[in-house]
Amino acid sequence: MSITQDLSGGPALTQERRVVTEIPGPKSRELMARKQAAVADGVGAVLPVFVERAGGAVIEDVDGNRLIDFGSGIAVTSVGNSAEAVVRRATEQLHRFTHTCAMVTPYEGYVAVCEELAAVTPGDHAKKSALFNSGAEAVENAVKIARTHTGRQAIVVFEHGYHGRTNLTMALTAKNMPYKHGFGPFAPEIYRVPVAYPYRWLTGAENCAQEAADQVIDHITKQIGAENTAAVIIEPLLGEGGFIEPARGFLPRIAEFARENGIVFVADEIQSGFCRTGQWFACDDEGVVPDLITTAKGIAGGMPLAAVTGRAEIMDSAHTGGLGGTYGGNPVACAAALGAIETMRELDLAARARRIEEVMKPRLLQLAEEFPAIGEVRGRGAMLAVELVRPGSKEPDAELTAAVARRCHQAGLLVLTCGTYGNVLRFLPPLVIGEELLNEGIDILREAFAAA
Incomplete structure (x- = not known):
């Protein structure tokens, strides 16, 4: 795969993570102040960075940071952002x-x-x-x-x-x-x-x-x-x-x-x-x-x-x-x-989703062995998740879930949470994501668990 183009033939946007400011950066914070003044408070934001452009499995914000996208706009850009x-x-x-x-x-x-x-x-x-x-x-x-x-x-x-x-x-x-x-x-x-x-x-x-x-x-x-x-x-x-x-x-x-x-x-x-x-x-x-x-x-x-x-x-x-x-x-x-x-x-993005599972699921299971707070790894294809609980029980741990997500965001990995109890990290990468980027995302996830 070309480093400057995603598998779907999308725009020439380097498929690599790049963190050049704190996240969110100064330009995003300025825009967030404008949002708070003009947009109803009921419209939230999981990660308050403002997007400049996106392609494949990378999102570039107005500060020049490039984030690995494990959310796909909530399973929307499965073919990659701006697919040809x-x-x-x-x-x-x-x-x-x-x-x-x-x-x-x-x-x-x-x-x-x-x-x-x-x-x-x-x-x-x-x-x-x-x-x-x-x-x-x-x-x-x-x-x-x-x-x-x-x-x-x-x-x-x-x-x-x-x-x-x-x-x-x-x-x-x-x-x-x-x-x-x-x-x-x-x-x-x-x-x-x-x-x-x-x-x-x-x-x-x-x-x-x-x-x-x-x-x-x-x-x-x-x-x-x-x-x-x-x-x-x-x-x-x-x-x-x-x-x-x-x-x-x-x-x-x-x-x-x-x-x-x-x-x-x-x-x-x-x-x-x-x-x-x-x-x-x-x-x-x-x-x-x-x-x-x-x-x-x-x-x-x-x-x-x-x-x-x-x-x-x-x-x-x-x-x-x-x-x-x-x-x-x-x-x-x-x-x-x-x-x-x-x-x-x-x-053949169905096959590509199966390959994403082959890469991600064993690594998530390894994380579950390393971190007792991961109660279960589940999902199929490129719709995977981990449920977080207090070790030794099945009591949901929404606080840890939010903390891990925040650390992922600060390191340049966009992840989403979900679950009735707010204790599930879900992974929805674009189906065109390259395997190097996929593995780098899981490396960041592991570091976030270790830090949180």
């Missing part, structure tokens, strides 16, 4: 037109994205899609479609799940702070059930899948009524809740129960989709074929786009005009999505 095909296609579209509203005068790009989604999402059944702006919009519209299709109202979601920040998707989301606190009342007819979380299952990981599925099915049958349930919505690999991998066998059993009872099974693949976990979609891992799948984040290389894709007969349940939005499926975002999918295919 994304920039090329989006630029060509910008010169043609920027907007007409697909509901007023449609355009080919919208149709082409829906065709690609039918090709890459799980299952060989007839599929259709509708395009939106954000993951929350996609989930909300999946609920609308499922309710229309079934004539039912109840929606079942899972502990530790995250689905968005709109009123309905806040109701679907489990974690209170910062997503829900003070923003209620929330939408009704939402029911939360246990998820198969092996590390924290009280009777042990070996019992987790069966016992959790039994509890879910019993809860739906006895307390909600399967005949009242429109949809079951789950992340096949939970994101904000802590990168939880449901115990194997849990997802297929819930999907089977849903199918047997006429319940729409919705896979929320907004964070886990588009090659992130080593396959096109996380539910491919156990051969689960959802009725509806929601996507966003990695779909368009950084441009705002989201989708609901599913069985044609379910997607067609909504009346004409019932789905849409002024900006949904914007032509520039559609062009970017076609460029991102082109890049995923040409570079």
Whole structure:
């Protein structure tokens, strides 16, 4: 790999870490003062450095520091920042037109994205899609479609799940702070059930899948009524809740129960989709074929786009005009999505995600042996995490998690935290990252643990 260009053919930005000032530097601090004066306090910043440019797996700030990116804008720039095909296609579209509203005068790009989604999402059944702006919009519209299709109202979601920040998707989301606190009342007819979380299952990981599925099915049958349930919505690999991998066998059993009872099974693949976990979609891992799948984040290389894709007969349940939005499926975002999918295919980024796991996971497991505060290493592909606890227990250690993240940031490595208890460090490097940069990032992580 050229040191001046990332694997996706992105801009000539040296793929190396460079720390030339303290982080954040003086120019970033000046901009932060302007932000505090002009931007609502509710809009936070994980790392208060202001970006000048970015390419591949490197972010350069206004002070000239270059950071290794283990966040990908929360799993968005999987193809690398400013990937060549994304920039090329989006630029060509910008010169043609920027907007007409697909509901007023449609355009080919919208149709082409829906065709690609039918090709890459799980299952060989007839599929259709509708395009939106954000993951929350996609989930909300999946609920609308499922309710229309079934004539039912109840929606079942899972502990530790995250689905968005709109009123309905806040109701679907489990974690209170910062997503829900003070923003209620929330939408009704939402029911939360246990998820198969092996590390924290009280009777042990070996019992987790069966016992959790039994509890879910019993809860739906006895307390909600399967005949009242429109949809079951789950992340096949939970994101904000802590990168939880449901115990194997849990997802297929819930999907089977849903199918047997006429319940729409919705896979929320907004964070886990588009090659992130080593396959096109996380539910491919156990051969689960959802009725509806929601996507966003990695779909368009950084441009705002989201989708609901599913069985044609379910997607067609909504009346004409019932789905849409002024900006949904914007032509520039559609062009970017076609460029991102082109890049995923040409570079086989699913295989690249698997290689990232091969490099990262053994090193994370070594860290777990060295530092007892690492309770578990988990995840798949380039969606990996460590859960931090107080040694000798499973008590979450959010303070240590924050301290390690701060030290990584100061050393020029961008990492993110997550988890219901705030005690999970998650790693989402761009799938085009070079292995030298990947290993350097883990070296910094180790130093941060040792210091913290």
